[in-house]
Amino acid sequence: xxxxxxxxxxxxxxxxxxxxxxxxxxxxxxxxxxxxxxxxxxxxxxxxxxxxxxxxxxxxxxxxxxxxxxxxxxxxxxxxxxxxxxxxxxxxxxxxxxxxxxxxxxxxxxxxxxxxxxxxxxxxxxxxxxxxxx
Numbered sequence: 140x141x142x143x144x145x146x147x148x149x150x151x152x153x154x155x156x157x158x159x160x161x162x163x164x165x166x167x168x169x170x171x172x173x174x175x176x177x178x179x180x181x182x183x184x185x186x187x188x189x190x191x192x193x194x195x196x197x198x199x200x201x202x203x204x205x206x207x208x209x210x211x212x213x214x215x216x217x218x219x220x221x222x223x224x225x226x227x228x229x230x231x232x233x234x235x236x237x238x239x240x241x242x243x244x245x246x247x248x249x250x251x252x253x254x255x256x257x258x259x260x261x262x263x264x265x266x267x268x269x270x271x272x273x
Contacts, residue, residue, distance in 0.1 A: 163266040170262050174255045175225070179218055181259055182208045184227065184252040187244040198231070198243035227251055 167178035176184070186207045190199060199207075205215045219242055222228045227248035231241050244252070 159266070163262070166262050166266060167259060170258050171255055174251065174258075176251070176255060179208065179210060179214075180222060181252075181255060183215070183218060183222065183242075184244065184248055185256070185259070187228065187242065188249065188252045188256075191244055191249070198241040201240050201242060204242060222248070 164178050167181070171177060171181050183204060186204060187199065201212060201215060201219065204219075205212045208215065210218065219228060219230065223230055225247075226245055228242050229245055231243070
């Protein structure tokens with residue numbers, strides 16, 4: 140009986156995590172939509188911006204980005220194509236592997252990221268603080 144209760148608590152905790160993720164993603168999408176971005180769009184810009192801040196002009200291979208933003212490679216490729224069309228990122232051939240593609244933040248992408256980063260951080264703070272209060 141105790142094992143069943145422990146298992147049920149584990150499942151309930153997992154479902155709480157999923158619910159928090161879903162609520163947070165919806166809130167992020169709602170806030171960022173006014174700036175022409177979704178939560179996943181911003182996450183890609185954020186990873187690229189962090190990389191650029193660390194080494195001054197970083198680009199990531201699509202495979203590296205996929206593991207950082209938790210999207211399938213095909214979903215990420217579509218997202219990158221959309222961001223490229225909007226002038227926020229650019230793609231180029233990978234020098235170390237001609238089959239690979241590297242993605243880099245453009246000046247316009249850096250500006251958009253800087254503009255919306257405070258909104259994204261405020262949503263995360265609000266949603267995660269609300270969770271801690273419950």
